[in-house]
Amino acid sequence: MPATLSTTPTAFVTDLVSRFALSEEDFDRAYAEHDAYAELLDNVTRLGVAASAGDADAQFAQQYLLAKIYGLHTQLGAEPTAEASTVLHAVTRQLERDTARDEDAWIDESIYASIPDDPERFVPWLKNMTREHRVFKHPYYHSFLRERATPEDFRSFVLQESSVDARFDDLLAMMQVGSDGETKMEIAKNFWDEMGNGDPAMVHTTLFGRIIAHFGITDDELKESLSTEALLGGNLPVLICRYRNLFGEAVGHLAVAEWLAPDRFSQVLHGWERLGLPADGITYHRLHIGIDAHHASAWFAHVVKPMAAEPQTRRAMVRGALWRLNSSCRYLDRILAQNPA
Ligand SMILES: [Fe+2]
Numbered sequence: 618m619p620a621t622l623s624t625t626p627t628a629f630v631t632d633l634v635s636r637f638a639l640s641e642e643d644f645d646r647a648y649a650e651h652d653a654y655a656e657l658l659d660n661v662t663r664l665g666v667a668a669s670a671g672d673a674d675a676q677f678a679q680q681y682l683l684a685k686i687y688g689l690h691t692q693l694g695a696e697p698t699a700e701a702s703t704v705l706h707a708v709t710r711q712l713e714r715d716t717a718r719d720e721d722a723w724i725d726e727s728i729y730a731s732i733p734d735d736p737e738r739f740v741p742w743l744k745n746m747t748r749e750h751r752v753f754k755h756p757y758y759h760s761f762l763r764e765r766a767t768p769e770d771f772r773s774f775v776l777q778e779s780s781v782d783a784r785f786d787d788l789l790a791m792m793q794v795g796s797d798g799e800t801k802m803e804i805a806k807n808f809w810d811e812m813g814n815g816d817p818a819m820v821h822t823t824l825f826g827r828i829i830a831h832f833g834i835t836d837d838e839l840k841e842s843l844s845t846e847a848l849l850g851g852n853l854p855v856l857i858c859r860y861r862n863l864f865g866e867a868v869g870h871l872a873v874a875e876w877l878a879p880d881r882f883s884q885v886l887h888g889w890e891r892l893g894l895p896a897d898g899i900t901y902h903r904l905h906i907g908i909d910a911h912h913a914s915a916w917f918a919h920v921v922k923p924m925a926a927e928p929q930t931r932r933a934m935v936r937g938a939l940w941r942l943n944s945s946c947r948y949l950d951r952i953l954a955q956n957p958a
């Protein structure tokens with residue numbers, strides 16, 4: 618197998634994505650020849666190798682491609698797509714395995730040995746690990762957004778955040794499949810909060826959509842202007858919510874995301890008010906300061922703690938939490954590096 622792609626990462630991915638408008642049968646037929654199929658998967662493998670080695674174009678192309686594939690699985694449309702193609706599934710699994718391997722490589726394996734055996738001690742340990750992580754009270758929130766970000770900076774903040782905030786309710790819906798009892802009830806309460814507790818005007822994705830509209834962010838920007846880190850931040854939760862055997866990871870991921878959210882939203886709100894940005898954003902951010910504090914404590918008490926009884930689940934929750942903390946940290950570091958004090 619040659620060491621590099623048969624074309625540039627961008628050209629390869631652009632060509633492949635253009636075929637997503639084929640029906641699943643036509644997509645599979647395009648790769649029915651053994652050579653075409655082998656070349657496709659070789660290219661995906663090489664993309665993963667280049668991304669792991671730190672090639673920025675390959676990292677972007679890899680996460681862009683995965684986001685486009687997830688779009689096929691999470692967005693409704695009238696036209697046929699390659700969503701159910703078996704060939705595309707092989708591509709997806711390669712991308713997912715590569716993404717998971719790279720995310721695992723950011724984890725210091727020794728952390729797993731320090732997970733307490735006593736389930737009672739797990740939640741305090743997880744919170745402490747999060748508190749000691751470099752992303753905790755990250756200067757992007759505590760200094761940049763709070764004190765010096767311009768309206769243009771907030772516009773790009775909102776654009777990049779769209780990879781998660783614009784469809785958070787669907788993530789919860791995907792996550793709840795197969796759960797039951799207290800866990801499903803907790804997800805249901807979370808989901809209902811996302812639905813504005815039945816008030817259409819207060820549905821969180823609707824509120825977020827108004828912020829998007831205020832900044833004049835176009836559909837094209839939402840589709841084509843996300844950074845590698847923002848794409849990854851959107852892809853990781855989809856990855857862990859769509860596979861039942863990653864449920865532990867999803868629980869850990871959500872736990873730390875919700876737990877960090879109120880403090881982050883407080884900093885956003887401070888900057889938002891400093892600049893006199895529109896009231897819709899104030900509603901959205903203030904709402905989350907209260908709601909997410911509640912979500913986090915209920916999630917820790919009713920889901921994380923009971924699930925901590927099993928050693929392999931404790932490990933999975935830590936893995937999912939670290940995927941979130943590490944990827945969020947790289948994401949924030951990158952933006953801060955582009956906006957030096
Ligand atoms: Fe929300």
Ligand SMILES: [Fe+2]
Nearest residue numbers: 875908909912
């Ligand atoms: Fe929440």
